[in-house]
Amino acid sequence: MNKERTNTNRDNKVNEEVENGRGQADGATAKGGEDTLKIVNIMRVVDGCGNIVSEVRTERKFIDFDEMDLSSIEGASRTVSRMADPLIRASREASKGTMENMTSKASKKKLKEVALRKVQSELGTFTIPVDLQASRTLKPKEHIRSTWMEKTLLYLSTVDTYRVIPKVLEELMFTDEGEAISPSTLQGFLVSRGKGLYTKMKGDAMRTLEAAGYDPDDGSPLPQTAEGCVPREWDLEGKEEIISAAEGYNKGKKDTRERIKDLGRMADVESRDPDSSVKITIDGVLILKQKEHRGTPRKGGRAYHEIVNVHIRHGEYVHAIPAKCLDDAMAMLTSDLVRSGLMDRRLVFITDGQRSIATAIERNFGHIGYDHYIDWYHLRDTVYDAVRSDFVGTKDEKEGLARKICSMLWAGNPDDALEYITGIPDEKYRKGYMGRLTTYIENKKDKIPCFALRKLLGLHTSSNEVEMTNDEFVSTREKGKGMSWSHYGGLAIAAFKSLFYNETIDEYIEKGSLPVGFVRREAHIAAA
Numbered sequence: 017m018n019k020e021r022t023n024t025n026r027d028n029k030v031n032e033e034v035e036n037g038r039g040q041a042d043g044a045t046a047k048g049g050e051d052t053l054k055i056v057n058i059m060r061v062v063d064g065c066g067n068i069v070s071e072v073r074t075e076r077k078f079i080d081f082d083e084m085d086l087s088s089i090e091g092a093s094r095t096v097s098r099m100a101d102p103l104i105r106a107s108r109e110a111s112k113g114t115m116e117n118m119t120s121k122a123s124k125k126k127l128k129e130v131a132l133r134k135v136q137s138e139l140g141t142f143t144i145p146v147d148l149q150a151s152r153t154l155k156p157k158e159h160i161r162s163t164w165m166e167k168t169l170l171y172l173s174t175v176d177t178y179r180v181i182p183k184v185l186e187e188l189m190f191t192d193e194g195e196a197i198s199p200s201t202l203q204g205f206l207v208s209r210g211k212g213l214y215t216k217m218k219g220d221a222m223r224t225l226e227a228a229g230y231d232p233d234d235g236s237p238l239p240q241t242a243e244g245c246v247p248r249e250w251d252l253e254g255k256e257e258i259i260s261a262a263e264g265y266n267k268g269k270k271d272t273r274e275r276i277k278d279l280g281r282m283a284d285v286e287s288r289d290p291d292s293s294v295k296i297t298i299d300g301v302l303i304l305k306q307k308e309h310r311g312t313p314r315k316g317g318r319a320y321h322e323i324v325n326v327h328i329r330h331g332e333y334v335h336a337i338p339a340k341c342l343d344d345a346m347a348m349l350t351s352d353l354v355r356s357g358l359m360d361r362r363l364v365f366i367t368d369g370q371r372s373i374a375t376a377i378e379r380n381f382g383h384i385g386y387d388h389y390i391d392w393y394h395l396r397d398t399v400y401d402a403v404r405s406d407f408v409g410t411k412d413e414k415e416g417l418a419r420k421i422c423s424m425l426w427a428g429n430p431d432d433a434l435e436y437i438t439g440i441p442d443e444k445y446r447k448g449y450m451g452r453l454t455t456y457i458e459n460k461k462d463k464i465p466c467f468a469l470r471k472l473l474g475l476h477t478s479s480n481e482v483e484m485t486n487d488e489f490v491s492t493r494e495k496g497k498g499m500s501w502s503h504y505g506g507l508a509i510a511a512f513k514s515l516f517y518n519e520t521i522d523e524y525i526e527k528g529s530l531p532v533g534f535v536r537r538e539a540h541i542a543a544a
Contacts (some may be wrong), residue, residue, distance in 0.1 A: 052079040059110035061118060063208055069121070072113035076106040104190050109126035112142040113494045119144040137162035141195040143309065163525050166209075169197075170512045170521070171205045174493060202504070205439070210508020211523070218344060220530055221351035228354045234343040235350030247385030250362055252287050255280050261472040265427075271445075272421045276466055285464035285473055286362050286387070290331025290513045293362040294353070297482035298345065298373050300324045301490045306500040323490055323510050329480040330358060333534035336485050336517050338510035340503065346376045356532045366479045368394040369460050390463040392481040396422050398456060406449035409441075421453075428466030432459055469537060489513040 035179055040050040055078050061070040065522075079098050085091030123130050123145040129326075132143050136159045146160070154160070161169070172181045178199040223230035229241035237245075269275050286293040305319040317461035324345040326337040326454045335352065339345035363386040367373050376389055403418040424433040437454050457464075467477045489510040493500060515521040518533035 030297075053080055053372050055106045057106045057110045059114050061114060070114055070117040072110045072117065074106050074109045074113070076102050076109070078102050093431060101190065101231045105192070108190065109138050111139045115139060116142055116144060131195060135160045135162065136165050136195075138164045138168075138189070140189070140192060140307050147365050158532050167521060167525055168257060169202065169205065170209065170525075171516060173202060174509050174513045174516070176493075177496075178203045178206075178325045206506050206508050207502070210511055211504050213511045213515075214340065214504070214507060216528075216530060224351040224355055225347060230350055230354075231347075234376075234379070235347035237383050242383040245383040247382070248362075249385075250286070252282055252285070254288075255282065257283065258285060258469065258473070262469060265472060271423075273429055273436065274427050276469055277429065278466075281428065281466050281469055284469055285475060288474065291361075292359050293364055295329040295364050295366065295476055295481075296349065297327045298324065298349075298377075298477040299368060299479060299486055300342070300370075301486040303490060303494045303506045304500040306502050306505070321501065321506055323507060325482055325485045325489055325510070327485045328352070328534075329359075329539060330356075330361070330534065332536050332538070334488070334537045335532060335534045336480070336514050338489055338507065338514050340507055342372060342376055346380050350380055352532045356534065360391070362387070364476075365389070366391055366476060368479060374463075388463055389465050389477075390460050392426075392467050392477045394479075395425060395460070395464065399425070399453065402453040406446055406452055408446055409444065409445050425457075425464060426466065426467045428468065428472075430461035430464045433457055446539055463501075469516060481539075485517075488517070527530065 055074075057074045057076070059072045059074075060068055064071055066521045079095075079102070083098065084095045084097060117139075127145070127147050130145035131148050133140055133146050133151055133154065135144050141159075144160075169181070169184075172184065176184070181202055182197050182199060185191060213523070221235075225232045225235055229238050230236065231238060233381045243481050258281065259279045262279040262281070266275040300322045302320040302322055305321050322341070324339045324342050326339070326345050326349050328337075328349070335356075337345060337348045337352065337431035339348055353363075363381055363384075363388060365388040367377075367390065369390040378388065399421050402416045402481065403414050403421070407414060407417065409417070421433050421437065424430075424436065434454055434457055437457070442450065470477050490506070493509055493513075494506050514523070515524055517535070519535050520531055520533040522531050523531055523533075
């Protein structure tokens with residue numbers, strides 16, 4: 017103990033002298049004079065009695081006094097950076113040595129057989145002993161990664177390209193030679209972890225669905241679950257408010273086809289109580305399919321993968337789900353509604369009207385009842401596009417015609433719009449185009465609510481939230497010029513994006529669990 021205390025006192029004196037610019041560190045000489053500087057870093061771990069458990073000493077050249085320029089802001093900025101580099105590297109070197117010492121001591125106390133494996137962490141790359149059997153679950157050259165490193169790599173992989181990320185890490189982490197992660201290693205890591213994540217997402221959903229009496233593959237109710245169910249009817253308060261809003265909207269509108277005709281139109285609105293209903297939007301987004309072999313032409317033109325995203329809003333709280341296909345999306349949606357206790361709320365779907373999505377919604381939720389509306393912007397844009405392509409006339413004439421039809425649809429009067437369109441003279445149609453617009457509106461009219469009334473009452477009229485999810489989870493990262501993807505490569509990015517969005521990434525990385533994460537986010541009601 018006396019020897020240890022003497023060493024401690026001596027090292028404290030050395031540290032104090034080096035910090036104050038006086039004296040010489042161990043092994044130093046007067047060569048070079050007072051302006052030749054170096055960093056002496058002594059890192060110790062001590063126990064509760066003050067005994068030294070680990071001690072690592074590092075030395076690294078520091079910049080000299082004549083290299084320190086404090087005469088200008090620019091010079092001071094450069095000087096700080098030049099000083100920070102060796103200080104950070106010296107600290108990292110001592111920290112890595114301490115990590116190796118401590119893990120070695122711990123393995124001797126706790127493990128019978130060990131293997132040395134490389135670790136990538138916020139401190140850099142170093143070697144630690146791990147249990148031999150655990151080591152055999154890794155590939156020969158596969159590294160262990162700290163949870164911080166894994167989370168950082170996953171986040172960066174969802175926002176930037178595999179070629180850029182290693183360079184960013186090299187700058188931010190002061191990576192030493194040989195520690196850099198290659199783009200191919202990063203890509204393989206993300207795809208592998210993405211497959212594992214998606215497998216768990218599906219597995220958790222299947223177990224929930226089986227226990228609740230639903231088909232684990234697509235989330236549809238089993239016969240015994242659907243038997244005896246009657247679609248729910250909702251008694252809502254506030255009829256006077258609805259009538260007042262409709263009367264205010266109708267003022268000044270001379271054409272009765274553009275008015276809200278049923279003033280107490282309760283069927284098209286849900287309670288403004290945020291706890292009573294759940295808004296669900298579903299949409300798919302395409303990414304370019306990767307060629308089987310680089311440098312070879314595509315056979316049959318371009319091919320695409322689809323990623324289906326689901327966005328759920330319950331009052332101020334939201335949750336998002338990416339999926340490989342529509343059946344997976346519906347299964348995970350049903351599972352998450354069951355797990356979060358929301359199946360007894362009023363379910364309000366807003367989609368672009370795609371038939372396959374409508375069929376899947378009816379299959380999964382027809383036994384309990386739901387509302388399904390078409391997205392206003394999709395409906396409006398379809399009308400404008402059809403008028404431009406199907407009718408003859410000047411630009412202003414077509415604009416007026418499209419505006420007239422949309423004003424009827426906005427008021428929730430698709431039958432009036434159909435009657436108006438069928439009354440247009442045949443000579444106003446381009447040859448072969450008659451009937452296309454009427455067929456579209458006829459097919460969608462059961463999903464056309466009174467948009468005007470919903471807007472007046474502060475209710476959603478569009479699927480903009482899932483459109484923003486498409487952009488955030490997929491498009492901004494995966495639709496760059498020249499980008500193409502394997503299905504799991506594209507899905508991995510969307511899946512990890514959802515964990516960051518739902519704020520469940522820490523639970524997954526640290527505990528391997530996937531709670532249904534609803535996060536508070538402000539709703540954006542799209543304008544008409």
